[in-house]
Amino acid sequence: MPNKKTEVPVAESPISDVFEGRHPSQAEKEWAEKTLAPTLEKSPEKPIGAPTGVNIDKQGHARFTTISGVPINRLCTEADLPEDWNYENYLGYPGQPPFTRGIHATGYRGKLFTMRQFSGFASPEETNQRYKYLLQSGGSGLSVAFDLPTLMGYDSDHPASEGEVGKCGVAIDSLEDMEILFNGIDLEKTTVSMTINSPASVLWAMYLVVAEKQGADWKKISGTLQNDILKEYIAQKEYIYPPAPSMRLVIDTFEFGSKFTPKFNTISISGYHIREAGSTALQELAFTLYDGVEYVEWARRRGLDVDDFGPRLSFFFNAHNDFFEEIAKYRAARKIWYQVMKDRFGAKNQRTWLMRFHTQTAGVSLPAQQPMNNIARVALQALAAVLGGTQSLHTDSYDEALALPTEEAARIALRTQQIIAYESGVTHTVDPLGGS
Numbered sequence: 001m002p003n004k005k006t007e008v009p010v011a012e013s014p015i016s017d018v019f020e021g022r023h024p025s026q027a028e029k030e031w032a033e034k035t036l037a038p039t040l041e042k043s044p045e046k047p048i049g050a051p052t053g054v055n056i057d058k059q060g061h062a063r064f065t066t067i068s069g070v071p072i073n074r075l076c077t078e079a080d081l082p083e084d085w086n087y088e089n090y091l092g093y094p095g096q097p098p099f100t101r102g103i104h105a106t107g108y109r110g111k112l113f114t115m116r117q118f119s120g121f122a123s124p125e126e127t128n129q130r131y132k133y134l135l136q137s138g139g140s141g142l143s144v145a146f147d148l149p150t151l152m153g154y155d156s157d158h159p160a161s162e163g164e165v166g167k168c169g170v171a172i173d174s175l176e177d178m179e180i181l182f183n184g185i186d187l188e189k190t191t192v193s194m195t196i197n198s199p200a201s202v203l204w205a206m207y208l209v210v211a212e213k214q215g216a217d218w219k220k221i222s223g224t225l226q227n228d229i230l231k232e233y234i235a236q237k238e239y240i241y242p243p244a245p246s247m248r249l250v251i252d253t254f255e256f257g258s259k260f261t262p263k264f265n266t267i268s269i270s271g272y273h274i275r276e277a278g279s280t281a282l283q284e285l286a287f288t289l290y291d292g293v294e295y296v297e298w299a300r301r302r303g304l305d306v307d308d309f310g311p312r313l314s315f316f317f318n319a320h321n322d323f324f325e326e327i328a329k330y331r332a333a334r335k336i337w338y339q340v341m342k343d344r345f346g347a348k349n350q351r352t353w354l355m356r357f358h359t360q361t362a363g364v365s366l367p368a369q370q371p372m373n374n375i376a377r378v379a380l381q382a383l384a385a386v387l388g389g390t391q392s393l394h395t396d397s398y399d400e401a402l403a404l405p406t407e408e409a410a411r412i413a414l415r416t417q418q419i420i421a422y423e424s425g426v427t428h429t430v431d432p433l434g435g436s
Helices: 026-042 124-136 175-181 200-214 230-236 243-260 272-276 281-302 306-312 323-344 373-387 407-422
Strands: 114-119 141-145 191-195 223-225 267-270 313-319 357-361 392-394
Touching (some): 114 191, 124 141, 124 175, 124 407, 175 200, 200 243, 223 267, 230 272, 243 267, 243 281, 243 306, 267 272, 267 281, 272 313, 281 306, 281 313, 281 323, 306 313, 313 323, 313 373, 323 357, 323 373, 357 373, 373 392
Parallel strands (some): 191 223, 267 313, 357 392
16 A cells, blocks of 8 residues: 655644755755754654743744854754855965955964953052963963043042942053053063053053163064044943043054054954953954044044054954854854955055954853853853964963952963963864864
């Protein structure tokens, strides 16, 4: 007798996602029908974690998404690529446009990512001691955390500063404070990042004077000024002046830096704070890239040549828990920035095409209740940043949700970077993901 078993319509089948909106090969179709379907019938997929409205659908079937809510395919094959996909146009090679696989042809074989730990607390003297401890422990760069009064342009003795002096960063009120902060640290040989925005030009001026008093050549010093006022209006809210005067100050630093400090990054266009304020990975990337576009537009209206200031534009991204989503974010960011700088702004200097970025692990992901578990979270986040091709990296300390990091916590955070760099093997090949 003929088999009267009712065929399940593909649209209602548990393997429908293999067929819908894709162009699977015959071999993949056979895998779905003969291997996947019987497996799902015997053992249906289960949601990760306790069932919620996020990880199950209305029919009670498991849903799998990134932390940003993007659906995840069960399996990715050539069927998920655009039909006109080719290696050179969509992916390319390391060190070549569109830089999806990194900006350096040799990856980390030629130069490791800078291990730049963000630090600053209490007095300049105490912070100086922490900097020396980090450098002696193997750190390869410094990153200055300023306290809230400094970020808002107040001296420590101002009434509005009460209760906040040195609390979440170092208090810098004068040139003497800046000299103490970097006492015994060679600024011509040590790259320094400064997380300062509204009063960035003032703090940078102090820094340059200290470097000059040390005998350093401004044309040789390197580091980064955060100086990203747009993300302050979007997320962090530590702005002082209205937008137009603030933007004028930013462009002033572009112009000055291109003439006098050619190795210093005059801005770090920052998605980190946008992500910490609650955005998705996609939103972090979208807001940050468009902030970058806006800075370039303002500089061009000033009359600056994009190839004069463009090579010193840098970026700053978050490394969150969703491992593969974060790696994909960094690879996409490089490709988009290359296209924007080349096609929209007509940049001809290859260094202007490059998106160079710093990464910090996600502070918002580290709960205070079980701080030791944060070591594992930070390790995964940092590994994602390295696989994504970051130029420098800060790893959060496990106890940051409780207080300023202890020396032990800071050391473990730095050791996490060193283990990734020297023991994981991921820095041995230019693109460990093999072009995926």
